[in-house]
Amino acid sequence: MVCTYFFSGDRPSEADINKVMNWYTGGIHKVYFLHIDEYRKVAKEIGMSEIKIIELTDNILLNYLQLWQKMEQIQAEEQLWSQEFFDKKKQRLLDCCEMGKSGLIQWGILHFRK
Incomplete structure (x- = not known):
């Protein structure tokens, strides 16, 4: 199983999570912004071991x-x-760039094995 995480290190505060969600104009739901430890917990619960990050x-x-x-x-x-779709998608991509530059999100791949 391979999954992508958005937060690692210190757990973000609720205010930081809300800041990311408000900044991102794409309407992404809070459930998609998981801390790395949440993935580790689920993997352990279903009997998987961490291979690498x-x-x-x-x-x-x-x-x-x-x-x-x-x-x-x-x-x-x-x-x-359509120009409307393109403009919205462009803004969403630029928002993601800004969140990455700001350090509000981190990104990586977790590799687990059953």
């Missing part, structure tokens, strides 16, 4: 900027999406 926080900005650039290219060439 791949820390990818430094890639948040790069990944979302690359996605935005690709979407801009596709939109310029093919007008695949």
